[in-house]
Amino acid sequence: MANGETENDLRGLNEDDSIVCRCEEVAMSEVRKWIAGGYDTPDELKRLLRVGMGPCQGRGCREIILREISSMTGVPVSEIPPGRIRPPAKPVKISLVARDYTGGDGR
């Protein structure tokens, strides 16, 4: 464990650069900017920034966002509207759904 000097290592690294939504590569700075602008619910942030709309469908970022909204607005997480969670829970190829719908070859 190397003790001491960390200023050099930390140069250029800012908490704002942390990635909140890894699927859609949305940084903390973006999320904070919009929350500060009054967009302080997960649904609004989702529509603006696509957070939670990638392959993992918010499994990684939903809670980080709720905690960030809570710490910036002072509203406890339990009182923040949680946002709507709709099917599908994972991205699915449209061809699969189409094939299932017609029951045939997609026509």
Added chain:
Amino acid sequence: MNPAVREAEILVVGGGAAGLCAAAEAAVAGARVLVLESDLHLGGQLVKQTHKFFGSKDEFAGTRGFKIAGKILDEMASCKDKIETVTNANVMGYYPEDGVVTVMVGEDEYFKVKPARIVMATGAQERLIAFPNNDLPGVYGAGAVQTLMNVYGVSPGDRVLMVGAGNIGLIVSYQLMQAGVQVAAILEAMPNIGGYWVHAAKIRRLGVPILLRHTIKAALGDVVVEGAIVRSLANGETFKIDCDIICLAVGLSPTAEILWQAGCEMKYVPELCGYVPIRNARQRTTNDDVWVAGDAAGIEEASSAMVEGRIAGLDAAASLGYEIDESRFGVYEERLKALRSGETASRIRAGLARVSANGFLGGMTSDGFQ
């Protein structure tokens, strides 16, 4: 138009400790059960647990996790004509208008099921935290590292920084060392160790520092993790730790997407680690066709997950008119009570009291857990 809607009496979503026990119990009662598991194998968290479990004797305490999974699978085998299991099958959606569930197998197959009853046993997902460079390769959830090592036999790297000294952080650290991986340190933001002392003591004896009141400030590296900056919450001092893997073991939260979709009334309960459905003493949610069991109902332990699964499976079968031995409920409720009786379970008791809102928890109010 709609050729392939399968029927099922009881659909169990998730083939972990809770789901498998629900399936076994419902099948023994006579119901036909379909288990859908998104992983390539059944067993959930149990299959990667190589350590001996704590919990209750009735739920195989003292047995290694993956062996517990084997025992439940044996039990299921005794009524295998009643149970169908499909692995690599992701439950994607539940449409409450007509009760249809959509399923994707792998990425190239898709079908619908219309079950009469559903037991949701989807377990938990790992909580993440944000810090600079948290998107570098080498930043993992501790559970993911455990899967890599214990299920696939792949070593994640050479030197790990573990963030979180709860049971998962402690156990995965120990298993990393068993696999020959160095653990540089374990960080814990709280002033005390969250996990059991036996696990912490083993790790301390191996010379790994557990740094209380410390957190990760940033990951370092250009293309992969090369180290981390750690910060003391006591005095703000920062220092560097060399590592090529950063493991986050900062908690789990219930996996609840399908419960939301099913319109179950949900409540944010910090003691149960996230949004969980309101339910009665038989694990039935506010959607009459849906039961919940295990970590999806609140983060707890495998023992209670198994008992909750049994209660849910039994009650779902009974609701379909299968004759069951009512006294089983009493037996299982006693087991839960015993599991939740200690000092360490006081959080769980407080959390459960909150999901009984509107008296919905029926016979088992918070007093019932005392």
